[in-house]
Amino acid sequence: MRNASTLFIGVCADMIQRGPHAYHQAGDKYIRALLQGSHAVVPMIIPALFHQLPEVSQTALLSGLDGILLTGSYSNLHPSYYRESEQEGDDAERDPHRDASNWALFDKALALDMPILGICRGFQELNVYFGGTLHHRLHEVAGLLEHREDKSAELDIQYGPAHPVSLSQGGLLADWFEHQHSIEVNSIHMQGVKSLGQGLTVEATAPDGLIEAFSRSASRFLLAVQWHPEWMPHQYPQNARILQGFIDACYQSKRILP
Ligand SMILES: N[C@@H](CCC(=O)NCCCC(=O)O)C(=O)O
Helix, strand or coil: CCCCCCEEEEEECEEEEECCEEEEECCHHHHHHCCCCCCCEEEEEECCCHHHCCHHHHHHHHHCCCEEEECCCCCCCCHHHHCCCCCCCCCCCCCHHHHHHHHHHHHHHHHCCCCEEEECHHHHHHHHHCCCEEECCHHHCCCCCCCCCCCCCCHHHHCCCCEEEEECCCCHHHHHCCCCCEEEECCCCCCEEEECCCCEEEEEECCCCCEEEEEECCCCCEEEECCCCCCCCCCCHHHHHHHHHHHHHHHHHHHHCC
């Protein structure tokens, strides 16, 4: 029998090569961010081979979880997922295991209407899953701002506030940040939304018009953000609010689902 008060939240893994061996890994800041809210949470890393599990095992795994967190990653989704080829200059890492694993995870988690929070690469994956496309290199697109971090800067500068995002009236974020038309966010990405996926609603845009957050009304809870709310939620209340909103949604869904 499941513990009535503790939440079990799945965190997708990257497949990272270290020397001769491959590891299924999720960043520490994503794991710890789930511990910051007002509910007891056990983060559970979902290995980057979800697509290789028998369906009965996929169902068993997800039936023990109350929500899914999709992390950011330095790797880029392979452009074949949005019907494009690799371009010259696409020099970021790839992670074909994560790509395939998360596609199968989305099929199953959406069918079960589980709460989902997508962050950065996770945001981009969800957009593409719903039929959207990505800019390969935002900094080469006329009219768009630099959205990459300064890798030579200290980490707290890299992940500190970089630009505001305007919140869409009537949206989930506008509801959470009532009385605020915009919030400050960090920016650690070279790719971004070119066309928005079907059934997704814009939640926030950067000053250059880039879509930086969306939700999906057909889902019980699906929110995805291009920035990193997992970064130091104890220092940045706007990050803590987003994490708490997701964890609350997991709690509500646990109470509704059998
Ligand atoms: N690679 C993509 C997505 C960017 C992203 O997720 N960055 C995260 C960096 C590492 C981390 O903080 O977990 C892009 O460049 O657009």
